[in-house]
Amino acid sequence: MGGFTPFSWLLKLHNFFKQLFWLYHAMLKVEFHSHTNYIQDTETDYGPKELIDHAVRNGYDVLCITEHYWPNSPIETYRRDPFRTYEDFRPYAEEKGILLIRATEFFFKEGEVLLINFNGDLGDVRELKDLERLPESVLKIVPHPFFLTSNCLGDKFVENIGLFDAVEHSFFYRKHFNLNRKAIRIAKERGIPLVGTSDLHNLRWMGYNYTLVDADKDPESIVRAVRGNKIKLVTQPLPWKVFLYATYFHSFKSPSKLLFKLIGEIRSRI
Numbered sequence: 001m002g003g004f005t006p007f008s009w010l011l012k013l014h015n016f017f018k019q020l021f022w023l024y025h026a027m028l029k030v031e032f033h034s035h036t037n038y039i040q041d042t043e044t045d046y047g048p049k050e051l052i053d054h055a056v057r058n059g060y061d062v063l064c065i066t067e068h069y070w071p072n073s074p075i076e077t078y079r080r081d082p083f084r085t086y087e088d089f090r091p092y093a094e095e096k097g098i099l100l101i102r103a104t105e106f107f108f109k110e111g112e113v114l115l116i117n118f119n120g121d122l123g124d125v126r127e128l129k130d131l132e133r134l135p136e137s138v139l140k141i142v143p144h145p146f147f148l149t150s151n152c153l154g155d156k157f158v159e160n161i162g163l164f165d166a167v168e169h170s171f172f173y174r175k176h177f178n179l180n181r182k183a184i185r186i187a188k189e190r191g192i193p194l195v196g197t198s199d200l201h202n203l204r205w206m207g208y209n210y211t212l213v214d215a216d217k218d219p220e221s222i223v224r225a226v227r228g229n230k231i232k233l234v235t236q237p238l239p240w241k242v243f244l245y246a247t248y249f250h251s252f253k254s255p256s257k258l259l260f261k262l263i264g265e266i267r268s269r270i
C-alpha cells in the first residue's frame with residue numbers, strides 16, 4: 001500500500017508538473033484502447049456517450065473505441081461489425097471536441113491486435129500475416145502481449161515482430177506485480193514505441209496510463225507520430241482499490257464470461 005510520506009508527495013508533485021510540461025507542449029492526449037457496451041453488451045456498464053463525456057472531463061483529445069472483432073467467435077456479438085460505434089458516435093464526439101478514430105481489437109487465432117485507423121474491409125483480414133498487406137495508414141498495436149491468457153500474443157509477438165508498429169503498456173499493474181515488464185524490455189531493445197492505454201472496461205480505470213502524441217489532430221498524423229516514436233508514455237501504478245476491482249471485473253464479475261474464458265484457455269492449450 002502506498003505510504004503517506006513527504007517523499008511520495010514530492011514524487012506526486014514531480015509527476016504532476018511533468019504532465020503539465022508535456023501538456024504545455026500541446027501534445028495530444030490519446031486513449032488507444034477502450035470498449036463500450038454498444039455492440040458487446042457485457043463488455044462494460046457504460047455506453048459510448050458516457051465514455052466520450054468522461055474522456056472530455058479527463059482532458060483527452062483523441063479516443064479509439066476498439067470494440068472487439070472475433071470472426072470465428074461462437075458468440076454472435078463478437079462477429080458483429082465493430083465499427084458501428086465509430087460510425088454512430090463520431091458526430092457526438094466531434095461536438096464534444098474529441099477526435100474519434102476508426103479502430104478495433106481484432107482476435108486472431110494467435111491473439112489480439114489493435115488496428116487503429118482501419119478504414120478498409122475486415123473481410124480482407126483473416127490471418128496474422130494479412131497485416132503485412134494493410135496500408136501504412138493503419139497502426140498495428142499489440143495489446144497486453146504477455147498477460148498469460150490465450151487472447152495475448154505472447155511469444156508470437158516476438159516471432160512476428162515485423163508485422164507490428166507498437167506495443168501496449170497496459171494500465172493493469174502494481175509496483176510489484178507488473179506483466180508489462182517483458183514488453184517494456186522488448187520495446188527498448190527493438191526500438192518499438194510503447195503506447196500507454198487503459199484497455200477501458202470501467203470508467204474509473206481511465207487516466208492512470210495514457211499516451212501523449214506529438215501530432216496534428218488527425219488520424220494519419222497520429223499514426224505517423226506513433227510510428228516515428230514521437231510519443232510520451234504517462235503512467236502510474238493503479239491504486240489497490242482499482243487494481244483489485246479490475247482483477248475481479250476480468251474474472252468473477254461475470255460467471256458466464258469466466259466459464260467462456262476458461263473453455264477458451266483449455267482449448268488453446270490442447
Ligand SMILES: [Fe+2]
Pocket residue numbers: 033035105143199200
Ligand atoms: Fe481490449
